[in-house]
Amino acid sequence: MGKLALAAKITHVPSMYLSELPGKNHGCRQAALDGHREISRRCRELGVDTVVVFDTHWLVNSAFHINSGDHFEGIYTSHELPHFIKDLPYNYEGNSALGESIADCASKLGLRAKSHNIKSLNLEYGTLVPMRYMNDDKAFKVVSVSAFCTSHAHEDSKTLGEAVRQAIEEYDGTVAILASGSLSHRFIDDRLAESAFNSYTREFDRQVDLRVVDLWKEGRFKEFCAMLPNYAAHCFGEGAMHDTCMLLGALGWDEYQGKVEFVTELFASSGTGQVNAIFPLS
Numbered sequence: 193m194g195k196l197a198l199a200a201k202i203t204h205v206p207s208m209y210l211s212e213l214p215g216k217n218h219g220c221r222q223a224a225l226d227g228h229r230e231i232s233r234r235c236r237e238l239g240v241d242t243v244v245v246f247d248t249h250w251l252v253n254s255a256f257h258i259n260s261g262d263h264f265e266g267i268y269t270s271h272e273l274p275h276f277i278k279d280l281p282y283n284y285e286g287n288s289a290l291g292e293s294i295a296d297c298a299s300k301l302g303l304r305a306k307s308h309n310i311k312s313l314n315l316e317y318g319t320l321v322p323m324r325y326m327n328d329d330k331a332f333k334v335v336s337v338s339a340f341c342t343s344h345a346h347e348d349s350k351t352l353g354e355a356v357r358q359a360i361e362e363y364d365g366t367v368a369i370l371a372s373g374s375l376s377h378r379f380i381d382d383r384l385a386e387s388a389f390n391s392y393t394r395e396f397d398r399q400v401d402l403r404v405v406d407l408w409k410e411g412r413f414k415e416f417c418a419m420l421p422n423y424a425a426h427c428f429g430e431g432a433m434h435d436t437c438m439l440l441g442a443l444g445w446d447e448y449q450g451k452v453e454f455v456t457e458l459f460a461s462s463g464t465g466q467v468n469a470i471f472p473l474s
Contacts (some may be wrong), residue, residue, distance in 0.1 A: 194363035199239035199443060199473060200231055201371045201436065203456065203466035204249070205319040206276035207389070208369035220390075225325055227456030227468030231370075232326035234470070240368045242287045242333040243326070244294070244356060246438045247318035248373035248431030251340040255304040256352050259336040260291025264315050282320050287333040290363050294337070297362075298355035303348055305355070316370040332368075333412020339373065339438060340431035346421055349434040375401045376427035380463030393463035397427050401458055401465035408452035408469065417446035430464070443471060450474070 203224050211367070249272075250257070264284045270277040291307050298305035307377035315323075319336045327334070337356070341349060359369045376397035380388045392398040400423060407416045417440065424433040440448060448471075454470035 194360045195366045196357060196369065196442070196473060197240050197366045198231070198235055198368040198370070199439060199471040201373075201439060201467060201469045201471070202228065202231065202322055203374065203461075203468055204318045204372045204375075205461045205464070205466055206270060206273050206317065206321065207461055208321055209277050210323070213224060221461075223459065224466065224468060227324055227329050227335040228325035230455045231468065231470065235326070235368050236331060238304045238368075239366045239459040240332055241365045242290055242335060242367045244290070244324070244335045244337060244367060244369045245322065246337050246339040246369070246371045246373070247316050247320045248435050249316035249318035250336060250338040251336040251342065253342050254343070255306055256341070256348075257289045257314055257338040258295050258305065258307045259286075259315065260288040260295075260307040260309045260313070261313060262288050262309060264334065266314060268314070268317065268320055270317055277317055277321075280324070282315065282323065284323060284327060284330055284334045285326060287335050290359060290365075290367070291335045292333070293359040293362060294356050298352055298359045301351050301355050303351055303355065305352065316320060318381045322370060322465065324371055327390060337438065339371070340433040341434045344434065346424075346432075346437045348432070349437035350445055352422035353438035353443075356438065357358065357442040361454045369439060369442055371435035373430040373433065375429070375458070375465035376392035376468060377430040377464045378428040385462065390460055390464060391463065392460045392465065398460070400427050405454070405458050405467070409454070412451040412453040414446045439471070443473075
């Protein structure tokens with residue numbers, strides 16, 4: 193019987209890559225890098241062999257999709273932000289059996305879910321950025337799940353999370369799940385991009401993010417799940433926060449009462465709100 197060993201909501205801001213490079217932004221996201229490495233350390237202590245990433249940069253317009261490739265290797269440049277992420281090399285092992293099991297469990301729960309083992313189906317940077325800092329030695333196999341879902345109900349993403357938990361419990365191994373996406377996600381106006389590199393776009397977004405952090409720290413997920421649809425809409429949650437729905441679906445949704453630990457406290461990046469937060473498992 194498999195085990196879910198760690199669950200987290202994580203940042204993947206591309207300025208993390210800039211942070212490690214020489215230049216004016218060197219070290220700018222050190223707290224985020226440290227948070228990723230702390231999550232990696234804990235995964236290793238817990239014996240994790242596979243990481244499942246809910247990736248809000250994998251946009252899909254129909255059905256839920258799981259990248260169940262056997263192996264991922266290449267050099268990545270972001271089409272969205274090529275001045276932030278360019279020529280990033282990656283090389284990770286996949287876990288096709290677990291990916292296929294997730295799709296199978298989701299289908300049995302009534303979702304349109306599809307597993308793909310296609311060599312040319314590459315990873316997006318919602319997976320690649322955290323894996324760079326958590327998995328540089330290929331300690332973990334990787335499964336990526338589409339979480340920028342343009343025509344999907346939050347309720348269905350919750351169910352997808354339940355399917356992930358079921359597939360993990362049927363798997364012969366130990367797994368971590370990572371919801372890779374921001375809190376509020378209203379990008380700063382381009383004219384202000386340089387001066388507001390470390391700022392929120394709107395004070396409203398900052399205040400709501402602060403409230404959400406408090407709710408998570410206090411384990412008040414009945415209230416959070418009730419506000420989640422409006423939060424995602426009014427604060428422009430990344431990928432409509434389908435990654436968070438998947439994460440909480442795997443943890444019990446509004447019945448979950450864990451008091452979240454922030455290994456990287458809330459910070460602003462180009463107008464958006466970001467955290468690295470571990471959701472304790474009973």
